[in-house]
Amino acid sequence: MVQYVYDCATGDMTEAEDSPIDLGVRKANVREKISAQTQAVFDAGYTVPTGTLAGHNLQCRNETDRTNWLTSLSMYQVAVAAGQGDVVDAVFRTTANETIKTTYAEGFQAILGIAQWGRAVYARSWALKDACEAAADGAALDAVEAGILNGWP
Numbered sequence: 001m002v003q004y005v006y007d008c009a010t011g012d013m014t015e016a017e018d019s020p021i022d023l024g025v026r027k028a029n030v031r032e033k034i035s036a037q038t039q040a041v042f043d044a045g046y047t048v049p050t051g052t053l054a055g056h057n058l059q060c061r062n063e064t065d066r067t068n069w070l071t072s073l074s075m076y077q078v079a080v081a082a083g084q085g086d087v088v089d090a091v092f093r094t095t096a097n098e099t100i101k102t103t104y105a106e107g108f109q110a111i112l113g114i115a116q117w118g119r120a121v122y123a124r125s126w127a128l129k130d131a132c133e134a135a136a137d138g139a140a141l142d143a144v145e146a147g148i149l150n151g152w153p
Helices: 020-044 063-081 104-134 138-146
Strands: 005-008 013-014 090-095 099-103
Touching: 005 090, 005 104, 020 063, 020 138, 063 104, 090 104, 104 138
Parallel strands: none
Antiparallel strands: 005 013, 090 099
16 A cells, blocks of 8 residues: 655655555565465365376365374375285375275375475465565565465465
């Protein structure tokens, strides 16, 4: 939002520079928007790109979902290490409420994909928050805010 200052001596209106307090408040608001978009990306879930689960979306909304995936990752990794990678007993529940079974090896790879995707989501969030903090003025902060909806994995 552009603000103007009236100079009583000259009668001129000039664009006011962001004060540190105003810029700080704006930065806090932009950080909240970045956090909300990060959560929205997680809420939308991870779409598996290959294999039996290709095109299916997996829930990653909250800590419970993440804990379930980490538990499954450990179990599937143990099964693969024990030579049971071809056994079809890795179970996935999609956001469409479908239950799909795949091999332990494929299940392990799918969950690694979730982990890589989650890492990229956080990296995008952190890059935006770093740019927000580095913004020296309102125009730079506007540029950060304009990019919040773009560039997510």
